[in-house]
Amino acid sequence: xxxxxGGGLVQPGGSLRLSCEASAGNFDQYxxxxxxxxxxxxxxxxxxxxxDGGDIFSRDSMKGRFTISRDNAKKTAYLQLNNLEPDDTAVxxxxxxxxxxxxxxxxxxxxxxxxxxxxxxxxxx
Numbered sequence: 001x002x003x004x005x006g007g008g009l010v011q012p013g014g015s016l017r018l019s020c021e022a023s024a025g026n027f028d029q030y031x032x033x034x035x036x037x038x039x040x041x042x043x044x045x046x047x048x049x050x051x052d053g054g055d056i057f058s059r060d061s062m063k064g065r066f067t068i069s070r071d072n073a074k075k076t077a078y079l080q081l082n083n084l085e086p087d088d089t090a091v092x093x094x095x096x097x098x099x100x101x102x103x104x105x106x107x108x109x110x111x112x113x114x115x116x117x118x119x120x121x122x123x124x125x
Contacts, residue, residue, distance in 0.1 A: 002094050007119030010084055018079040018119060020094030028052070028072035029100040033112055034079045036090035036121075043093070045107025049077065057105040084123045091118040 006018040020032060033048035047058040047068040056068055065084075070077040077094060095112035097104075104111050 002096065002114060002116035004092065004094055004116040004119040007092060007121045009122045009124065011125050012085055012123055014084050014123070016081045016084065016121060018081065018092055018094075018121075020077040020079075020116060022075040022096075026100070027075040030096040031101070031103045032068075032070060032077040033095045033097075033107065034066075034068060034077075034092065035095060035107075035109060035112075036088075036092045037118075038087075038090040041090075043109045044090075045109065046079065046092075048103065048105075048107060050103045051101050055103055057103075057107060059107060081121065084121075086123045089121060089123050091120050093118045 001023040003021050010016055029051050031048055031050050034046040035043050037043040046062055049056050049068045049070050053070050065082050067080040094116050096114040097111055098113035
């Protein structure tokens with residue numbers, strides 16, 4: 001089970017750090033991906049990090065503002081959100097694929113089986 005936290009209301013230009021904690025399973029054997037979904041829009045891949053943290057893939061439009069990381073000892077992955085804009089308003093999800101050590105640079109939702117419940121990020125003045 002994956003549980004996201006850290007969302008909230010932030011002003012434009014602000015920052016948040018989202019967390020994704022695994023409550024069970026071998027967290028250090030799974031890629032973790034971050035996605036977001038705004039109202040009326042499709043779920044969009046942001047970034048993913050391989051099981052050992054050695055491979056990171058990120059959507060080009062978000063590079064430089066969003067940074068993924070993980071701490072396997074804490075069974076937690078993170079997504080640092082900087083310089084937030086109103087268009088970043090969405091529910092943010094973390095996810096893991098079904099297969100251990102599977103990693104892909106495509107950042108597509110159908111490659112992930114296990115999902116958290118999401119955390120709301122609202123960027124507004």
